[in-house]
Amino acid sequence: MDGVLNMGHAMLESAPLVIKDFALLAIATGKRAQNLRELRDQLLAIHADSIYYHFWGGLLHSRFEEREYNNDFAAWARRALHDKVLAERLSMVDASVHGDLEELREELVEIIEQRLDEREVLAWTQPDRQFEFIRSQAVVFRTEQRFYTPAELAGFIGQMPLGSIFYHFIDARRRNPNHLDDFRVWLASFGERYTGLKSRLAEIDPYFTSLTDLRTRLAEAFSANP
Secondary structure, three states, X not given: OHHHHHHHHHOOOOOOEEXXXXXXXXXXXXXXXXXXXXXXXXXXXXXXXXXXXXXXXXHHOOOOOOOOOOOXXXXXXXXXXXXXXXXXXXXXXXXXXXXXXXXXXXXXXXXXXXHHHHOOOOOEOOHHHOEEEEEEEEEEEEEEEEEOOHHXXXXXXXXXXXXXXXXXXXXHHHHOOOXXXXXXXXXXXXXXXXXXXXXXXXXXXXXXXXHHHHHHHHHHHHHOOO
16 A cells, blocks of 8 residues: 555655754844944844844744734834834834845845934933844754645645744745745646646735734635645
């Protein structure tokens, strides 16, 4: 029986999608900022993995309250500097549209420098409310799950671990040369059969949502495939 099953899989035109799980470890850098100018200066030099953590780390780390702002820079601007204008500008930055982290760094610095030019007085935080730069370290786990067809994946993706959702739909965009998620890369190996599904996945913005909601939307996209 197993031999027949393996033979059937071998006849398929696409390699299986191997599911992996993912965690983002937080590593202290010792770098801090107490005002907006210091934040700008640190951003110019900090390792790109720190920028990645402060944009995406909040999705993977469970919190009791809903995130008011979708990145740590915007949250700090509002809660520590009490600068609502800057917080709103930073919160509008969509990390998912940037080809790499250096482009994201440039946009952050540009927004902050614009705000520095607008402000006559430099706001300072209390010493215990400084922005603390954290660097991320990715840890990838092997799983036993693999799928040979989109129909098989459709029956599982609604229960897929959130770390796997992050790894295959978000982190993949900085790993893959074409900046696509792993699902669309895999679907492309079937030729034109799943063009509609790929289009539905392309319409899903992974940034302005929670991982739970993202998983639900992915499950709906796969379930809608004829």
